[in-house]
Amino acid sequence: AQKVTQAQTEISVVEKEDVTLDCVYETRDTTYYLFWYKQPPSGELVFLIRRNSFDEQNEISGRYSWNFQKSTSSFNFTITASQVVDSAVYFCALSEASNYGQNFVFGPGTRLSVLP
Amino acid sequence: NAGVTQTPKFRILKIGQSMTLQCTQDMNHNYMYWYRQDPGMGLKLIYYSVGAGITDKGEVPNGYNVSRSTTEDFPLRLELAAPSQTSVYFCASSYVGNSNQPQHFGDGTRLSIL
Numbered sequence: 720a721q722k723v724t725q726a727q728t729e730i731s732v733v734e735k736e737d738v739t740l741d742c743v744y745e746t747r748d749t750t751y752y753l754f755w756y757k758q759p760p761s762g763e764l765v766f767l768i769r770r771n772s773f774d775e776q777n778e779i780s781g782r783y784s785w786n787f788q789k790s791t792s793s794f795n796f797t798i799t800a801s802q803v804v805d806s807a808v809y810f811c812a813l814s815e816a817s818n819y820g821q822n823f824v825f826g827p828g829t830r831l832s833v834l835p
Numbered sequence: 836n837a838g839v840t841q842t843p844k845f846r847i848l849k850i851g852q853s854m855t856l857q858c859t860q861d862m863n864h865n866y867m868y869w870y871r872q873d874p875g876m877g878l879k880l881i882y883y884s885v886g887a888g889i890t891d892k893g894e895v896p897n898g899y900n901v902s903r904s905t906t907e908d909f910p911l912r913l914e915l916a917a918p919s920q921t922s923v924y925f926c927a928s929s930y931v932g933n934s935n936q937p938q939h940f941g942d943g944t945r946l947s948i949l
Contacts, residue, residue, distance in 0.1 A: 752935065752937075754937055754938075756940075762923065762942065762943050762945075763940065763941075763942045763943065764925060764927075764940035764943075766937050766938070766939065766940075769937045810877060810878070816935075820866045820883075820885065820929060820931035820935065822880070822893075823868075823880070823938060825877040825878045826877055827876060827877040828876075828877050
């Protein structure tokens with residue numbers, strides 16, 4: 720069975736601090752996809768990144784970076800030099816390749832508050 | 836560049852009323868989904884569709900119905916609204932095939948049942 724855990728319910732940081740959001744997943748498939756979505760206060764869901772299980776390279780996009788470690792089943796998300804606009808709920812999600820599209824499993828989300 | 840469009844954005848229903856949440860996408864995606872998000876919670880899958888004419892239940896389908904007569908449209912129907920269905924509803928679509936794509940979401944419909 721698939722499962723995504725985001726143990727941090729809420730995080731508060733001061734602007735310009737770095738912050739890491741944790742995501743731990745469970746799957747029996749050897750091929751799967753991991754995702755991060757951002758939900759700002761306005762409520763929409765914004766796709767940030769997708770990573771497949773064969774690609775363990777870390778990825779950096781501006782102030783955002785992702786650390787994928789299969790050995791620990793983790794796909795953590797780091798925001799460097801956080802800004803107030805980063806305040807949002809962040810969701811990690813998983814979809815197994817064997818039934819891709821039929822079952823995206825979302826974690827409960829981490830609410831990030833960046834204080835000025 | 837419309838993407839996934841949901842209507843209405845907000846709605847208040849009385850217990851026992853029925854309504855249809857509309858969802859349309861213009862990206863020619865084959866898969867479409869309905870999720871609900873309860874306060875402070877993640878998303879739970881209600882129904883999904885792999886193409887026109889084909890739908891299947893997700894994790895929490897009770898109290899809902901869907902149809903997919905076209906590639907673009909995937910309406911969600913509540914037949915007898917109950918307070919437990921107060922939630923934010925998100926429609927999403929994705930392309931699944933040789934190049935699997937992530938889900939793209941609509942802006943959500945905030946539904947209150949009183």
